[in-house]
Amino acid sequence: MIAVSDLRYRYGDVDVLDGLTLSIPDGQYCLLVGPNGSGKTTLVRHFNALLTPDTGTVTVDGTDVTDDPVVARTRIGMVFQHPRDQFVAATVAADVAFGPENLGLDRDEIDRRVETALDAVDLGGAADSRIDALSGGEQARVAIAGALAMEPDYLVLDEPLVGLDWPARESVLDHLDALAADGTGIIVVTHDLRDLHERADRLVALQDGQVVLDASPAEALDALPDLGIRDPRC
Amino acid sequence: MLSYRPGSTLAHRLDPRSKLLVQFGLAIAAVAHPTLPWLVGTTAFALGTLAAARLSPLAVLRSYRVVLAVLALAPVVAGVALGPPWFRVDPALRSALHVGRILPVLLVSAAYLTSTPVRDTRAAVQRLIPGKPGQILGIGMALVVRLFPLVLADVREVRDAIHARGGEARPLRDRVRLLAVRSLERTLDRSDRLSVALRARCFAWNPTLPPLSFDRRDYPVLAVGIALSVSPLVPV
């Protein structure tokens, strides 16, 4: 379980997170929504100690993530908005291997994890492809595979669908469904709920650094326009 | 341009570390003695490396034609005199001999480039340089190779955007300043995103090193590399 307690984080003169409390149980498919500047990205970057709280705590199964960032970053895989800026190698398999290499695993284990991760996103045949030659949707899937190779319990995706066309979007979402069905917790940060609200278990809306809505997506939809988020049914 | 081509020649099958040593060793040896017999010897050796990579010497010379054409001007420049006899042969010959020493270095580096993928050189650097410097340079090389095309596209986009808004009409100073500053900003934005991504993936000082295998056939090559590196100590 990821547990966030009374988290505060200031950037310049702004309270980006203003005493936020939230917990996400294992295996949940959770949407994190809110207008720009509501603190979504800042919040998830605390989950794996990419940011350090001013006050408050973030724990994963009881361990404070700032005490053990390696465990936090292994258990919580993160995929960012601009896949092209997060790849470290020119070819697919070399990039996916980067995380496991940092864990110091032996080569056979790394190869096994790369193969499993690429199979999970249906890119098993593209191991030796050049990343820049892939489509946007395939690049997003390579980024997901890079996170999966750490064998995380949770996958956090920050605006993973921006700039993808409809088929690529559907394909990425279908792969997330399959991972969720296998028990991986999925946390999607987004301001666009189209195609997402039927898939998730839970919707958490942020505004000004606080949780203002926490419900099942079906229950939450009617309240969204008041929060400045488009109702995906319209 | 010369670049890596997959293949199974002897040069392809060697470990990049022994190839790097031979390449640097030959460069040291080649410039050590500007004499004709020495030049003939190093050139013959360099032709041998081309054979090991199954490269045609003529094709290699053709791909270096701009470099060679400019270098060939050096003896002419050296020989020109500002008074009678207007051209002096001795300094021209001396320069020709100096420039000639460069030829084997260029040939061997062609053999290396075409037979060694960039990731192998990166792996060699990471393994040859111990500790943190090796890790920084090894991973750094992989990242630069990965990001260079993206940054080049950024810079071209910035240049085109300046043109599209009538930038040619502005003085050169302004154009260059805009291009340099805007390109730098975009580059550093990429750096911020990359650094978060590296941290999220546990970027560590002590990762599993990229695989390389030093084979039995690499030992004689290694010995040749060492011999070349110390050859300037041999009196000629």
Add this chain to the structure above:
Amino acid sequence: MATEQSVDLVDDDTVGLFTKAVLLAALTAALAQISIPLPGPLVPFSLQPFGMFFAGLVLGPLWGGVALLLYILVGIAGAPVFSNANAGLGYVIAGQGTGGFLVGFLVGAVVAGAIAHRSIAPKPVAALSVPVQVVALTAAVLVVYAIGIPWMSFVTGLPLTRAATVMAPYIPPDLLKLGIAIAIVQGGYLAGR
């Protein structure tokens, strides 16, 4: 097999400096491919020195040096990063007699960084005084020629004075680049970094 406890994470500040060095190496490579044709008999105006300028000012002597060293290493490894998409150790040593200028850029970045920051750890560019930055950039250009011209003389067998004469046409554009770099510093365009 190593356990996860033994993972020695690179600290956050170092990751930030490292990725900046990587990106400035890529920027140096990109700028080396861009040149602005000038009218008449003038040599084309290459933007390559700006990589050295920025690396020294933004990153200081150590990481600025790492940036230029990475640039040269990926070129030796075969990436087409030198002017006109050249690569290889042969090009670093010889070039068109101009190989020494690549090494000059490396030393120039270290010298500019050392003068501007006077410590290994870089300060924010806004904290550097403008006159010191001007001195740093000027010194970097002098270093490039101080290494490039003797190197050319060594490679080509030309006497030093003659090698210097051959390079003379490049000096006015390089002074112009220095002036532009100084204008960038004085205009505060790097102050956010």
